Amino acid sequence: MGDVVFALKYCFEFYGKTLDRQQLQVWQNIVRSNSYTSIQWQAVLKSYFHVGKFAPKPPEILALLAEERERTATRAPAPKPITTNCPDYISDAWRYWIPKFWGKALPGPSTIVIDGPEREEEFLMTVNREAKRTNNPDAIPDTHKLKEVWG
Numbered sequence: 001m002g003d004v005v006f007a008l009k010y011c012f013e014f015y016g017k018t019l020d021r022q023q024l025q026v027w028q029n030i031v032r033s034n035s036y037t038s039i040q041w042q043a044v045l046k047s048y049f050h051v052g053k054f055a056p057k058p059p060e061i062l063a064l065l066a067e068e069r070e071r072t073a074t075r076a077p078a079p080k081p082i083t084t085n086c087p088d089y090i091s092d093a094w095r096y097w098i099p100k101f102w103g104k105a106l107p108g109p110s111t112i113v114i115d116g117p118e119r120e121e122e123f124l125m126t127v128n129r130e131a132k133r134t135n136n137p138d139a140i141p142d143t144h145k146l147k148e149v150w151g
Helices: 003-012 021-030 039-053 058-075 087-100 118-131
Strands: none
Touching: 003 021, 003 039, 021 058, 039 058, 087 118
16 A cells, blocks of 8 residues: 555656645545555556646546556466376375475475375385386485385
8 A cells, every 4th residue: 555655646746736634545545445456556657647637536547447457457367277187196195205205395285194004105106106207216315215116
């Protein structure tokens, strides 16, 4: 909000006007009562100098904000979700072992709960085989490399 207020004051000063306390409160209520970001507000106030002959009025700025939202929404498409063709059992094995290998949690839902030591061994065998298959020996610490896989 502070950045928007500063931009508003600067814009008004450009036109030789000052925002009195009451006007500032009205503008602050307008800023709070809509869903435009401070970046959108600042962009519109910076561009207002090109189109405005007088200090801005709320309807003028709100119209420009609507145009700015439409312009920025069509310019930047939403990122596509991450997809993988990795089978779940391999993904689960990696998500179980990577935090144990390297001591860091993975981003997103990475906690895998297993039902016993047999499952843990199965997961360890899976990640070793996958690391060997993809020629990525550094993915497995030496302390967890299985002789059955690596020799």
